[in-house]
Amino acid sequence: MRAPLQAALKREMHALDLFAVRAWLASSALGAGLGAFIAATASMELGLAGCAVAGPYALWFAFVHQRLLAGPISPGLDLVNSVIEGSLTWVLFLVILFVQGAPYALASWVPPMFFALTVFGLTLRMRARAAVITGVVGAVVFLGAHLLLARPRMPAELADLVIFGMGVQLSRTFTLVALGVLAAMAVGSLRRAIGRAEVSAREHDLFGKYRLVREIAKGGMAAVFEAQYCPEGGFERKVAIKRIHPHLAEQEKFVDFFRSEAAISSRLSHPNIVVVLDFGRVDGKYFLSMEYVDGATLHALTREDPEPLPVGVVAAIGMEMLAGLQHAHQGALGADGRPLHVVHRDLCPQNVLVSTNGEVKISDFEVARALRDSGTDQTNTVVGHLAYISPEQASGEAVDMRSDLFALGVILWELLAGRSLFRRDNDAATLAALMYDPIPDLGRATVDPAWDVFLGKSLARDPARRFPDAGRMAAALAELPGADDPAALGALAQRVRAHVARVRPEAPLGDDAETRVEPKLPTGRHHALTLE
Template identity: 45%
Template sequence: MSASQVTPRSRAALDAALDVEILAFERVMATVWLFFLLCGVVASAIIALTTSLWLGLGCSALSAAYLLWYVPVWFRLTRGPQPGWLRTANDVVEATIPWGFMAVLVFTEGGEYALGSWVPPMLFTLLLLSHVVRLRDRSPLIVGVSGAVIFAGIYVFLARGRIAAGFEGHVLFQANMQLTRGVSLLLAGVVASVAARYMRRVIGRADRVLRERELFGKYRLLSRIAVGGMAEVFEAVYAPEGGFERPVAVKRIHAHLAQQERFVQLFRQEAEIGSRLAHPSIVQVLDFGSREDSYFLAMEFVDGITMARLLSRTRADGVEIPEPVMGAMLRALLEGLHHAHEVARGADGELLRVLHRDLCPQNVLLSRNGEIKITDFGVARALRDADASHTQTVVGHSGYMAPEQARAQPLDHRADLFSVGVIAWELATRRRLFGRKTQAATVEALLNLELVAPSTLRPGLSAGWDDFVLRALSRDREGRPASARHMLAELDRIPSSRSDGAIRRLAQLVRQLGDAADEVQDEAPTEVELPRARTRVLVPEPEAR
């Protein structure tokens, strides 16, 4: 559902809330009418004594009559909303106010004076405005229709016969002009009615947007920073009643996917697993909940860019990523994976042994301070006591998944290490390793492409990197490092992978490239067939790099 839509249920709740507030405004308006009518009685008495006796007496009597009507109306409003019949009756009485004074002018000052006076149209306009600001959409119609009918009656039966000699031919007092005035009064009522109804709808849309941006009163959404096929991510502020504020990221599943239990389960699983992964190299999940027709989770906010953006921009600019910066990023990934694989525990205290299963540059965040964090555990799986995870469907970015994952074979933690190997190869060469224009071609390359050492494409690459990367890219998982901890030890044996200024240099790169935002690459899965093994595979659409 878009922010511009309001459900019948929420519309009814909004109307009820508006009616409560408008009731208070009705009391204010009734008080204002009483005040002005009382002033009218006094002013009319002064006019009677100083200017025109009959005009003053007529206006005074009319003001007193309306005052007598509004006193009980005011008392009724203090006890609660008006019944429908009383509101309609009050609208009709209010509609006669401008024309009652016009009739007094006709009898006391003559037809030409009444038709040329600005007082009746001014009162009519104020009356319409009072209904619009009270968001009444039927009352302006009553005022417009009543005004047109009463004005026509006053002209035909009263004013026309009392126009002074010499004024009959003036364009202001001709019948055609009065017809135009009557139609204008009617149209003004219609326009005011439409305006009042439109204002209600605008308030409804604004209320919808506000409620979307105020999740349970704790999270205030600021701006959307990413969107994908499964979810959208907002920069937000955690603002509890205590008064302090904290920047967070709120990830919200699309409303149409919230109706599909499979996607909701993946989203809930991401929140549950993420909440247990407390490590500096993993984005911390802080909260999970639902809001009307969708689900959301609140996460640690990382102010920066994705690794995918870093790769695309350095590739476009022809800039090599320094080896110490490569080492810093890979080291953080391996430390985070080590925590997920071998350290994180569930609520029962048992090891979770979490496999990410979708580690790729789009799911690595780089902050302006040089932090490196793994995110999006939406398709992660906790092995616990199992030796391996086995599924008949495969979900993930096809250019980064392990071959056994693409074949829907049992997985263990070494599948994530293969993904690190792909990332390392691409960081070194700034090229796509397996990514092709189609999913089938990507999977074909993943399973059968002859691998080349990174130094073939980057001749100046220091010794040790080729062995480190190619060992991680072994299609036989037995040929890969035994664990993230072992792979981290292999990385540490490459001298150029370390430097005291690596994090500072990474932060500089992120700040240089961080003006434009990336979109989250968590597209809804699609099915393809592997060209040879004929295994059914679920993979996202090709990433925009």
């Protein structure tokens, strides 16, 4: 059975453990209440005995319930709990034996019913070893109780009846062991059946060399999946698969555009850029295979906790992103060795991933176009989240690398301020704020005014007044007060790990990703504004 299925089964078994212990807790509480009723109305001795048995069991199951609420219990505690569950049958048998007598104890339906429920519960929770132990221990206890306690107390006139004879009791003993063994065999069969079902499902889930695990996000152009790379060699690697929608795969021009952008993205090899690994087609479906980043988007982190980030953490995020942009803008080379000059054009918190190790990576360069391959030094295509695009991009004018630097300035401003800079209630208001509203100061007493000067230059509406490239913007950022914090990325990683711990498995990574409109095939001066 494969690790992902094992993990899923473990989660389901934990839920069943909670259900079982709640059932035992309810039964114990009911037994105590019933004992009190019997003591008051019928038999004081029997009622008090019932209360004496049910009370300690109720306390134990309450303790186990609290431990289970905190997470899966240890194997040792689980085994002890299974033994205590199994002991209830024989404690009840002994109570009936001492209170009602040997004939009543051997003929009562209560102990066999509890034994059957116990074994059934262990089988349902796939506790093969516990089922065998319950059967063997139950057989030993029953046979010992019969020989040492029940048989000497059996009235002479009943001792010779077949139902109370030694042969019947030995058959009962054998039945208890057999039930435990059969339950263990049933658990083994269930596990094998689940394994075969997983193999069958895996065959259906295979997408070429990849096994799709779950859908992370979906947009207008493609769906993104967590996947396992499963080559014939047998090793596996976790990746992300972006699979374009079938109706787009039928458009030849769009496929050509997608293929060219994939080729560009594959040239962007940098620690701060999500690496594109593969491009291909399976059963008519085109896909892009990318590096899988275990963490969260910057958008998810700030949406969960909108409070401003520490200056050092913001500076560290900015430095990491600028390193990635510097590579895309000026460092990435084409097959001919010439610079590609790739502009992202959709830089926003949703496209910035932060790993659980504190790595900052820019994603979705697939929507970018190489300036060199566009035939000019600039491109007129407008695409992106409206609250983060540059004014020239919003106007449909030509853009260059400085457009990405403007978007980064917006991100840094929002991380420091803890609020949106340009986003408003509707598109028109957002666009008007982007084009005309003055850039407010951060308004944080703990942030040096030099940051306002830096952000003012980053967010200049005239590209000529901005930093000319990512390298010089990074140099200016490094000189700002509070920017040099060696513990910043560690603090960021801790924040990401805390976020991931809260959202998984109930809300897997990617649920935070909004559904957004992806760009159509650009023709001329195409406008595809995408709102956050």
